[in-house]
Amino acid sequence: MSSTFSLDPGADQLAVRDWLHGFAADVIRPAAAEWDEREETPWPVIQEAAKLGIYSLDFYAQQYFDPSGVGIPIAMEELFWGDAGIGLSIVGTTLAAVAVLANGTDEQIGTWTPQMFGTPDDVKVAAFCSSEPDAGSDVSALRTRAVYDQAKDEWVLNGTKTWATNGGIAAVHVVVATVDAELGARGHASFVVPPGTPGLSQGQKFKKHGIRASHTAEVVLDDVRVPGSCLLGGKEKLDERLARAREGVRKSGKGNAAMATFEASRPAVGAQAIGIARAAYEVALDYARTREQFGRPIIDNQGVAFQLADMKTRIDAARLLVWRASWMAANNQPFTAAEGSMSKLYAGETAKWVTAQAMQILGGNGFTREYPVERMHRDSAIYSIFEGTSEIQRLVIARAISGMPIR
Numbered sequence: 001m002s003s004t005f006s007l008d009p010g011a012d013q014l015a016v017r018d019w020l021h022g023f024a025a026d027v028i029r030p031a032a033a034e035w036d037e038r039e040e041t042p043w044p045v046i047q048e049a050a051k052l053g054i055y056s057l058d059f060y061a062q063q064y065f066d067p068s069g070v071g072i073p074i075a076m077e078e079l080f081w082g083d084a085g086i087g088l089s090i091v092g093t094t095l096a097a098v099a100v101l102a103n104g105t106d107e108q109i110g111t112w113t114p115q116m117f118g119t120p121d122d123v124k125v126a127a128f129c130s131s132e133p134d135a136g137s138d139v140s141a142l143r144t145r146a147v148y149d150q151a152k153d154e155w156v157l158n159g160t161k162t163w164a165t166n167g168g169i170a171a172v173h174v175v176v177a178t179v180d181a182e183l184g185a186r187g188h189a190s191f192v193v194p195p196g197t198p199g200l201s202q203g204q205k206f207k208k209h210g211i212r213a214s215h216t217a218e219v220v221l222d223d224v225r226v227p228g229s230c231l232l233g234g235k236e237k238l239d240e241r242l243a244r245a246r247e248g249v250r251k252s253g254k255g256n257a258a259m260a261t262f263e264a265s266r267p268a269v270g271a272q273a274i275g276i277a278r279a280a281y282e283v284a285l286d287y288a289r290t291r292e293q294f295g296r297p298i299i300d301n302q303g304v305a306f307q308l309a310d311m312k313t314r315i316d317a318a319r320l321l322v323w324r325a326s327w328m329a330a331n332n333q334p335f336t337a338a339e340g341s342m343s344k345l346y347a348g349e350t351a352k353w354v355t356a357q358a359m360q361i362l363g364g365n366g367f368t369r370e371y372p373v374e375r376m377h378r379d380s381a382i383y384s385i386f387e388g389t390s391e392i393q394r395l396v397i398a399r400a401i402s403g404m405p406i407r
């Protein structure tokens with residue numbers, strides 16, 4: 001690792017953190033219980049974020065290019081400290097935006113990313129649709145087909161996507177489909193489905209255990225026709241890639257490039273989990289100081305105090321892993337031990353553990369919806385599932401450190 005390694009966010013980034021914390025405390029947290037109960041997208045909160053510039057591509061680009069390298073995790077931690085369901089409703093669009101930024105041409109980026117966010121007066125969301133009923137951890141198994149209709153220069157998409165955040169309510173959907181099933185993951189391509197395209201519909205909306213303000217649904221694609229220009233990266237690039245794959249040629253470093261993309265994005269998800277963990281820890285610490293039993297605050301018992309000490313230690317350790325991986329991504333350091341996956345694994349498991357401890361410290365109150373920790377515990381559970389389950393993170397880390405094709 002470079003000798004210039006530093007995790008100092010700098011004064012500018014700390015000012016952004018404080019500004020976001022204010023929004024999380026004043027707008028997100030007070031709305032959290034209501035939207036969790038309603039299990040609906042919190043449009044008014046997204047709109048409020050848009051008015052302040054927090055819900056916009058510019059905002060995320062600024063955090064991404066922050067010289068400290070930790071702009072994105074700081075932003076994620078603060079928003080998700082407010083509430084994870086609302087937080088995901090605010091940042092879910094970036095999944096689709098990142099897919100366009102990573103694979104699209106400049107023209108595609110310029111056309112589609114503004115439509116994903118809409119305007120503060122007319123906010124929109126976007127969805128990234130990769131997972132399918134039979135293709136979760138094993139993305140190479142996806143069945144959604146994209147067939148090129150040369151006469152019309154159109155792609156025809158057919159299939160069923162599942163678990164899509166904002167699926168069906170999005171203005172723009174980005175859909176991953178196979179153009180050559182025999183090539184497995186190397187035969188995949190990503191397509192933009194523009195607003196109002198016939199044939200795309202929402203399937204069932206899932207009723208979830210946590211992050212209930214965030215909309216998750218199936219997306220059905222029935223002869224969905226999109227213009228040739230909606231293939232991200234363009235046809236020429238796709239044809240070249242498919243030809244190389246058919247010849248069995250692997251572009252040098254290709255595997256590493258794909259892995260590096262995941263390694264760079266996973267710390268942001270880890271930071272969301274840390275936001276939840278920190279929120280629950282703070283509630284528990286406050287409760288332990290003020291709740292009295294046997295004539296003294298419960299924090300006077302080592303059993304409770306040590307629990308809080310472990311919670312704080314694990315949260316800080318998780319943040320250091322997340323910030324290290326973000327710094328590595330910003331400084332183009334190789335992820336030789338899958339440090340991005342490591343950070344997401346540890347932060348996700350930490351959030352589940354810390355929120356469970358917080359419920360215990362609150363006793364009966366922790367088990368009720370009068371206090372936020374049971375919601376935080378429910379929300380934390382997704383962090384060992386989406387964006388690669390904890391088992392898949394371990395698989396990636398094990399492969400990286402062993403150099404073996406561990407299956």
Ligand SMILES: Cc1cc2nc3c(=O)[nH]c(=O)nc-3n(C[C@H](O)[C@H](O)[C@H](O)COP(=O)(O)OP(=O)(O)OC[C@H]3O[C@@H](n4cnc5c(N)ncnc54)[C@H](O)[C@@H]3O)c2cc1C
Nearest residue numbers: 128129130131136137163164165216385386387388389391
């Ligand atoms: C709320 C929510 C939002 C989501 N948002 C999106 C989204 O916006 N877009 C999108 O495309 N997807 C999204 N997903 C999908 C998510 O990424 C998948 O659920 C996840 O990848 C796991 O896939 P699966 O659910 O099919 O589980 P499976 O892959 O069936 O896994 C089941 C269990 O088996 C384990 N397992 C599988 N393979 C292995 C192995 N090789 N070794 C060890 N253990 C293994 C897993 O770790 C897991 O514990 C979302 C999911 C949820 C629940």
